[in-house]
Amino acid sequence: MFRSTDELLKDGVAALKLNSEEERMLEGMGGQTAKKAMELLVAIGEVMGAERMVRVTSAQVSGVSYGNIGDAGVEFLEEWAGNGAKVVIPTTLNPCGMDLERWSEMGIDDAYRSKQIRIIDAFMRMGVSATCTCTPYLVGNHPKYGEHVAWSESSAICYANSVIGARTNREGGPSALAAAIVGRTPMYGLHMEEGRRPTVIIDVEAEVRTRHDFSLLGYAVGRRIGTGVPLFVGITRADKNQLKIMCAALAASGGIALFHIQGITPEAWRYQPQGLDRIQIGASDLEECREVLSSEGDPDLCCIGCPHCSLEEMEEVARMLRGRRVARGKALWVWTSKAVRDEAERAGYVREIEEAGGRVFSDTCMVVCPLEKAGFSHMVTDSCKAAHYVPSTARMRASVADLREAVAMVVEP
Structure with missing residues (x-):
């Protein structure tokens, strides 16, 4: 049951304002699955202090591998698909638990295969494209600079925010699916200008040349700061494959969903490397990560x-x-x-x-x-x-x- 605006304000929580279309969906006028999707997103928005929803142009949904979501996840997805849930924006999937054609070569048994196929079928019935990848930006799901999206794979989120300059929070699989069904998500965090400002400066003193170097750098920074928005200083060049693997490492060792690199990433020009704590990352930090892993x-x-x-x-x-x-x-x-x-x-x-x-x-x-x-x-x-x-x-x-x-x-x- 959702609290009224007066109850929210009394508790010091920002009231989430919905427009008339969103109100109708929340009341069930767009169908029961749209109602459930809006209920989930409104609950998240209330908890996170969002004041309104924002339209999103694409979604990327995690929670696709049977090994991750199990039988409960299969039942959840089949229930939503059976109730007529349909996505209203381009939506792609995270990797599933097997190669859909060569699964037997991976040692997968038929019981696992059948559950995994049920998951994919449920998503497809909802209109989701079964491009099972953590790099949706390489297969057509490539947002424009400044667009709001609802993505849920950690490295893809970091890439979308940092390298493309799109805007997404770290969605969970269910919330990304809900956003895909109603075409919007709560406006907070990395959707907001203030959420994208650097929180720490990273002075890169190590030489980073290969993709593996960039992966080690990302892992070292994630370990050191945990969360936040790092602004990297000292990297003179980086290609998209190097940034791609660094995104994955930053999100694995920490909870980093956005970074800036002076002279390289699209939003870095807005920020000056001053007035924030500075952290130095040298060759010994990269070597320590190599040893730890x-x-x-x-x-x-x-x-x-x-x-x-x-x-x-x-x-x-x-x-x-x-x-x-x-x-x-x-x-x-x-x-x-x-x-x-x-x-x-x-x-x-x-x-x-x-x-x-x-x-x-x-x-x-x-x-x-x-x-x-x-x-x-x-x-x-x-x-x-x-x-x-x-x-x-x-x-x-x-x-x-x-x-x-x-x-x-x-x-x-």
Whole structure:
């Protein structure tokens, strides 16, 4: 039951003002699923002190892997789909728990597969595009600068806010789905100008050149500050793939959903590096992260693609494998979206990787799939996010290394 405006003001909570269309949805005039979606979003808005809702142009929904949401999640999604829920804005999905075509090659059993297919079917009945990826901006869900969106995958949120300059809070899967159904979300946090201002200055004293360096930098900063909006000083160049992997690390070791880099990211010009606490990050901080994330022993699985590989990254892996073979008893698994995989197939990169003994999977990733079912014991990766989560999600050892070094650990000498 929702409190009245007078009750909210009495308790010192900002009243959430709804327009006439939003009021009608809350009253059920747009259907029961729209009513439930509005109830959820209004409750969040009240808790967070939002004064109004804001229209969003796209959504990206997490909570797609059966391993994450279980039977209760399947039932929730099927109930909403069965009650006629439909999204009203372009909406894409986070990675699910398996490659939708090559699931058996991952060690997935038919029971898991059938539950995962039910999840995908429920989303599709609601009008959600089954582009199961953590990089929606690479497959057509690319907002414009300043647009408000409702995204829920942590690295995609950070990328949208920081690299694109769109505006989204860290939505949960249900709230992102609710926003997709009603086309709006509460206006607070990173949707507001004041929520996007830097809270700390990061003086980068380490040399960062490779994607792995940027991943280590993000992980180090997340560990150090936890949350907030860092303004990076001292980075002279960075491409989108480097920023993509840094976003993932910042969100994994901390709760960072937005950063600025002087001279690189689109909103950084607004802010001067003064008047805030300063933190220095040097080579020793990056090395400490490498040690924290690395286990003893010889890896038997190399995973590349957290976040999902871009076409350029697929080409790089293919190039590294030319004239080489994955060693017996070891494996190289590359993860990407279905759309990028299709492009990579046309370009010949998938063929090169798989002829060398590697495998290219789409729709899923090493973090949300039941990786333990594949029978490996120690994963090496160039992604700090993957190494952060896999020991708990898959109960296997993990290590981090630069891409070239990681690949070399699983190929023949």
